[in-house]
Amino acid sequence: MRTRSELSRRISQKTAFGVLLTATIAVTAVSLFIIIHIVVRGAGIVDWDFLTQAPSQAGKAGGIFPALVGTFYLMLGTLVIALPIGVLAGIYLSEYAPKNRLTKVINLAIVNLAGVPSIVYGLFGLGVFVLMLNFGMSLLAASLTLASQALAMTITTSREALIAVPNEYRAGSLAVGATRWQTIRHVVLPQARPGIVTGAILAMSRAAGETAPILVVGAAFLMRGLPQSPFDRFMALPYHLYTVAVHIPGMPEDTKWGVALVLLAVVLSFNILATVVRLRARKQRG
């Protein structure tokens, strides 16, 4: 009896292990396939000139410099706007907000903001930043639009990083007569910093990949030069990829994959950076 139940337990153990392993392999294989495919198809065209030249012949020749720079501008704009607001709101929600139903509703609303389809943010940006505030189709309007979308993430990650700081540190600080703000500033925030930075980097990488929202608030089809002010229009990698892939007849295959490769590299490298920040912080904490 005993051995039989032991046997069946061992079999179910093995089966479970097998199923889990297969699922993991499947997921890894799909992402690996995508990455390898893009690298293989696109690597041939990506060189220094491709990265630093302006496009010519409607993108069929030349490089992607304005799109690359535009994407970095967008990431920077998103960071500058979404990070401070995210951290401040995170501090309020974690440290000051009363633990009542309203706070719960606010938290829930913020989490749900992350689930709003990005084109909806695009239309919001068009209505508010482009038309109402009259920023026009511009880098500024696009940065604000992407930042609105990123806020859900920066607020949530900041709030969670702050909440994760054990209360004993707050108590220790208050108990030697530090004020609440001093406690946040000198004890809680430094410990939450890696979490906040990780969230900010991920928000930037997501902003780099967004296509739909910038489409309606200012991304340009083709530009020879770089935007000269925040009120100029701009090019961006994902939209450029969309146009070269779909809209321009006779586009060389290499170019499409090359643009995809660069975009992927930008997004992935930021994701890896976020992971490194998190791992380093974990190691430091011991």
Place this chain on the structure above:
Amino acid sequence: MKLDSAVTNSRPPQYRGTKLSTSHLSLFYGPCQALRDITLDIPERAITAIIGPSGCGKSSFLRIFNRMNDLIPGARVEGSVELDGIDIYHRSIDVVELRKRVGMVFQKPNPFPMSVFENVAFGPRRHGRVSRGELEDIVERSLREAALWEEVKDKLDQSAFDLSGGQQQRLCIARVLAVEPEVILMDEPCSALDPVATLKIEDLMRRLAEQYTIIIVTHNMQQAARASDVSAFLLMQGDICGVLVEHGPTSELFTSPKDKRTEDYITGRFG
């Protein structure tokens, strides 16, 4: 029986006055009552032990004196608590100033993730501009007072997490001493430590009691008997925690308790 008179009878007269006193103190967390009608004087420059079974409100009582209960939503205090005759729950009281005078050491050592030096310097830094030289003096003095200086003087810049548990707890005591408090509250400061480290902390407490008023919460009877001058026994009664059953000089409370419940508790019949 008035506490001070009892104390003066049984102990050297080094502590005469009353440092802290509560009068008809009750504490509520929302609808729950955590302390009921506690009237107690805490003698100056002595060690007062608060004993009682788990959940009887010992820690809540301790946190009355530096108003840490304020942080708990819905906490409400009735009655009065006086420090040197001044009501610390009066509207005009600055809680931050109060906590400078009434420091606290916690159950689990909670050094900040900073260097040993920065841990001790934390309080003084928050309380105004101090020069590097002054800070160094304060840190050394505090660490010496906490009987830790000799062990850490060569690793002031190392992380406080590199210290042993007992050292971390003494570091936390040094962190409190650095802001020059008058009262030190200790919430089961040895419960996370081994016996050797525990004895070190008790020695330290005895020495600190020459200068500071110490209140310690403990559920270790031997510790209370060994280390305290005065003891107060709290108990829960029905739904209400935190009833003060008996208090008095430790030697008397442990040898000839007046209340049957105290006797039962200290002889280990419950709790």
